Amino acid sequence: MRVVVQRVKEASCKVDNKITGKIDNGFMLLVGFNTLDTKDNVSEMVKKVINLRIMDDENHVMNKSILDTKGSILSISQFTLYADTKKGNRPSYINAMKGEEAILLYQLFNEELRKYLPVEEGIFGADMQISLINDGPVTIILER
Numbered sequence: 001m002r003v004v005v006q007r008v009k010e011a012s013c014k015v016d017n018k019i020t021g022k023i024d025n026g027f028m029l030l031v032g033f034n035t036l037d038t039k040d041n042v043s044e045m046v047k048k049v050i051n052l053r054i055m056d057d058e059n060h061v062m063n064k065s066i067l068d069t070k071g072s073i074l075s076i077s078q079f080t081l082y083a084d085t086k087k088g089n090r091p092s093y094i095n096a097m098k099g100e101e102a103i104l105l106y107q108l109f110n111e112e113l114r115k116y117l118p119v120e121e122g123i124f125g126a127d128m129q130i131s132l133i134n135d136g137p138v139t140i141i142l143e144r
Contacts, residue, residue: 001041001105002081004030007054007138011074013122014129021120026071028132032081033097033105041144042105046112049073054138062138066117073113076122076130077106099125 011028013021029049033041055064055071066073079102083091097105103124113119122128 001034001037001045001144002032003045003049003142004078004081005049005052005054005140005142006030006132007135008074009133009135011130011132013074013076013120014131015123015126020123020128021074023072023074023118023120025069025135026073026117027066028074028076028130030076030078030081031106031109032078033102034082034095035097037097037105037144039105039108042109042112044144045142046109046116048142048144049113050116052140052142054140070117072118072120074120074122074132075106075110075113076128077102077124 006028008028010024012019050067051065053065054062055066055069057063079093079096082093082096084095085091106124110119110121
């Protein structure tokens with residue numbers, strides 16, 4: 001499981017010119033699953049995301065979690081995180097989990113996150129347009 005965490009001032013997702021999710025201060029997450037991922041990976045990743053100390057404290061030091069700052073999350077499914085470009089110029093997605101399995105883990109991931117804070121989403125498998133203002137910029141790649 002890979003998650004790209006971007007600390008944002010704001011982020012939104014549009015599908016067919018309709019906003020499906022919009023947040024202010026928090027994290028915009030790009031979420032991908034590989035063929036070996038399980039529910040255990042999801043639980044571990046949720047703990048990592050909510051406790052990741054990349055939010056500024058009173059001294060402008062990245063010392064707080066999103067829980068501490070009462071932020072929100074925009075979660076976007078992104079199978080292309082498992083693109084393999086070792087051979088040639090056209091990415092292979094052989095290591096990406098198939099959609100019918102990945103959607104279940106993606107939904108579980110978002111449900112688990114919602115136990116702690118507000119979560120907005122894109123639409124799994126849709127053609128999405130993502131807008132964001134990266135804060136910092138701060139971008140962290142997590143993998144389990």
